Amino acid sequence: xxxxxxxxxxxxxxxxxxxxxxxxxxxxxxxxxxxxxxxxxxxxxxxxxxxxxxxxxxxxxxxxxxxxxxxxxxxxxxxxxxxxxxxxxxxxxxxxxxxxxxxxxxxxxxxxxxxxxxxxxxxxxxxxxxxxxxxxxxxxxxxxxxxxxxxxxxxxxxxxxxxxxxxxxxxxxxxxxxxxxxxxxxxxxxxxxxxxxxxxxxxxxxxxxxxxxxxxxxxxxxxxxxxxxxxxxxxxxxxxxxxxxxxxxxxxxxxxxxxxxxxxxxxxxxxxxxxxxxx
Numbered sequence: 500x501x502x503x504x505x506x507x508x509x510x511x512x513x514x515x516x517x518x519x520x521x522x523x524x525x526x527x528x529x530x531x532x533x534x535x536x537x538x539x540x541x542x543x544x545x546x547x548x549x550x551x552x553x554x555x556x557x558x559x560x561x562x563x564x565x566x567x568x569x570x571x572x573x574x575x576x577x578x579x580x581x582x583x584x585x586x587x588x589x590x591x592x593x594x595x596x597x598x599x600x601x602x603x604x605x606x607x608x609x610x611x612x613x614x615x616x617x618x619x620x621x622x623x624x625x626x627x628x629x630x631x632x633x634x635x636x637x638x639x640x641x642x643x644x645x646x647x648x649x650x651x652x653x654x655x656x657x658x659x660x661x662x663x664x665x666x667x668x669x670x671x672x673x674x675x676x677x678x679x680x681x682x683x684x685x686x687x688x689x690x691x692x693x694x695x696x697x698x699x700x701x702x703x704x705x706x707x708x709x710x711x712x713x714x715x716x717x718x719x720x721x722x723x724x725x726x727x728x729x730x731x732x733x734x735x736x737x738x739x740x741x742x743x744x745x746x747x748x749x750x751x752x753x754x755x756x757x758x759x760x761x762x763x764x765x766x767x768x769x770x771x772x773x774x775x776x777x778x
Contacts, residue, residue, distance in 0.1 A: 501554055501589040509598050512605040513589065518552050526558060538565050554585045556610035563617055576621040582614035596640070603646040612638065616647050623652060632656040645673075651680035658684060658750045663691040677734065679705075679712050679743040687750060690757055702764050708735075713765050715740035716751050717758070 503511045529544030542565050548558040563578035601608040619634035635653035639645055650673060657666040670676070670685035682705035689698035706713045715721065715737075727738035751757050 501556075501585065503589050503591055503594065506605070509595065510600050510602060511594065511608075512601070513586075513607040513611060515607065516552075519555065522548050522552055522555065526555070529558070529561065533561060533565065538568065541565060556582050556586060556614055559585075560610060560613045560617060563614075567617075567621075572621065572624070576618070576625070579614055579618035579621060583611075583618050586611040586614060596637075599641075600643070601641040603642045603644060608642075612642060612647065615641075616649060619649075620652070623656065628656055628659055632660065643672075648678065650676070651678050654680040654684040655747055655750070658687065658747070661691075663688040667692065677708060679709055679739065680747060682708060683712060683743070683747070684750075687757060690760060691754070695760075698760075699764060702761065703768065706765065706768055709739070711735065711737055711740035712743050713761060715744045716748055717762055717765065718744075721745075721748075
């Protein structure tokens with residue numbers, strides 16, 4: 500049975516039964532098969548692990564990943580939902596939501612955080628936006644350092660719900676962030692709130708750090724670059740710009756004023772850059 504142990508004031512970590520350690524070689528073998536693309540063997544191993552320890556959160560998570568890759572979305576969702584219920588049962592009565600943490604730095608916490616993230620993403624993809632937001636916010640509350648990049652989807656969810664004030668508040672919690680969703684999302688939130696001067700400063704900063712995203716948003720035809728790889732994203736690269744447009748472009752495209760504003764700022768920056776070449 501899983502438990503939580505307090506390691507510091509308002510900080511906890513999961514504690515697993517001895518069988519969890521006993522199953523580690525078998526579980527890692529399943530992970531190796533998964534990473535090598537042998538999904539059948541990986542699924543077989545994870546299911547064997549779960550027959551011996553039904554509350555093995557990481558095995559449930561990886562099995563859900565496999566089902567998701569096979570487009571068995573409902574089954575994957577059910578597994579992530581099951582794993583989150585199992586994890587939450589370990590929370591003691593004196594755990595204080597909103598104050599207490601399950602930091603990613605503790606390896607023991609990562610399986611539950613992965614499962615909660617998987618559940619949130621399936622809810623978002625199913626169109627259950629409010630519930631997805633609640634789960635994203637729970638993740639950010641449990642692990643404010645956000646090693647999983649949850650703030651990107653939380654930002655998109657807030658924009659989708661037209662909660663621009665909350666989107667701005669979220670972006671401001673990560674002031675030196677280089678994630679496109681935070682940089683460009685902050686500028687768009689300020690613009691939609693009517694704070695045009697601040698929005699322009701924020702947009703110029705976003706374009707300075709990630710100029711290809713601004714260019715991608717203004718394109719009429721969007722194509723995934725041939726150099727893109729499924730296992731990584733190039734920071735500042737054309738692939739990152741494409742992926743940002745794919746997920747977040749809708750929030751710009753639905754507001755013709757915002758696109759016109761982006762086009763004007765891009766034009767100003769481009770003109771200034773051209774003039775500086777002849778000085």
